[in-house]
Amino acid sequence: MSSVPLIQVNNLSKIFADADNKVIALNDISLKVNEGEIYGIVGMSGAGKSTLIRCINRLDIPNQGEILYRGQDILRMNKKTLLQTRRKMGMIFQQFNLFMQRTIAENIMYPLEITRVPAKEAKERVKKLLDIVGLQDKADAYPAQLSGGQRQRVGIARALACEPDLLLCDEATSALDPMTTQSILSLLQDINQRLGITILLITHEMAVIRQICHRVAILDGGKVVEEGDVDEVFLNTKSEAGKRLFGVLPETEMEDLGYPTLRIVFDGAAAEKPIISRLSKETGVNVNILSANINHLQGKTYGQLIIQKPEDENEVKAVTDFLLEEGVTVKEVNKQ
Amino acid sequence: MSWDQLWPLILEGTWDTLYMTIPATILSYLVGMPLGIIMVVTAKDGIRPKPTLNAILGVIINFLRSIPFIILLAMLFPVTRLVMGKAIGTTAIIFPLVISAFPYVARMVESSIREVDKGVIEAAQSLGSTDFQIIGKVMIREALPSLVNGAAIVTVAILGYTAMASAAGGGGLGSIAITKGLNLRKMDVMYTASIALVLLVQLITLAGNYLTKKINHRKR
């Protein structure tokens, strides 16, 4: 990773104000996106995620702060440099935003058309992009004839047409069902790994972050309340917003039971299967469930389970290993 | 009146009607379409907001639109004479037709282009499009079915105005229905000319609907 971050946001603030009310959408945000990584920004609805990502390619103009792209301030660029920089940053949207009157090939062709790429070269590139997103047979279809997942693939291909080095994703999977979400996420991961394109994505789903992001920032009320490596942030969530997003009760709301417990966190990554009933069977440990707060959302499991920590260290290990294997996280709390 | 007499009259009237309607429609679009686009682009939420310009143009458009055609026709006599060489006749009336129709066209175009999803325009911006590329390659292209539909409606409206051409010595089916039919108590002439007018309107509407459907790729 190079020393100059691809994107550096410094003290960014954005206020939406009209005659009688004022919303501070972004409040002194600073963060860095390094070249080659998948950086996730997660937050509840209204946290300011869309505003932030839209400021990055100057679709929205912040009131304060700077956004450096390879050290150059996007907010102070002249129009021409801005347009050239935007071409280096592809963007995909929750609602796909495809050109409905253009065929799929013509949609992907658009960025090449406006940058005057010679027709022959453009055609070849469109073909290659259709290959990358797996839509070779849809070149002459119109967006209205495609499913949501296919439309998002077109959006991705269109965003990649000008060979950007950054892909901005605004809730790219939120309009899709779980299966399709998975396929789009692995496509993004593939693009990041194979083409080396940096990805900045925003989402309200922790599972998306867990699945493909390297680093994460948690946004709450227009502020970055937590930032770091995904595993780190996930296991040591400190902020209230983070805990809410992970479906975890804030520790303050937990009764001190007077003995060690294990907190098992379901973040949506684990499949929906009877993990707990198998836990006892397969590990032979008698599990004492103290509290459970599990929700099923779109075929995924979110929430937490508090169990009494077994006294035998081997049993603790067996339980933790089993759970980690299943894709859930275990954390010890109420240490005496 | 016998068919042999009626037929050439209707044919000539149809020709005159089209002779007024088609150039007036085209010229109205030449003026009204850019105006409509400017209205969208300079609006508060447009891609290049210019609130003052937008407000001024809006007032002018509304003012022109609120003057009844027959009054505009009279008011414009001196200007028409200046521009067209004479104030009355089938050719001269094209000028007042354009003046009265272009603000209407501007509003039609404005509303068609406003229908284009803001998200799609944002996507085009995110790809580094210039404002002109957005207008030409995104706004107009995406709004095309609606623009075509609007053009059919505008054509029919202008066709309706041409019926008042008789007031300025112009020809056309409407004029024939009034001057050679109604005024001379020749009801057969009046009805035939009117029916021809209705058929013409139907034809334009059907063609408009057909084209609109054919070029619309939004639904399937």
Ligand SMILES: Nc1ncnc2c1ncn2[C@@H]1O[C@H](COP(=O)(O)OP(=O)(O)OP(=O)(O)O)[C@@H](O)[C@H]1O
């Ligand atoms: N154009 C605008 N005018 C006024 N307020 C706005 C505007 N856009 C956003 N806001 C406000 O700014 C805040 C942040 O909005 P933003 O869309 O960035 O949230 P978000 O995190 O993307 O939410 P969601 O998950 O629902 O998309 C919200 O309170 C919103 O109401």
Ligand SMILES: [Mg+2]
């Ligand atoms: Mg949003």
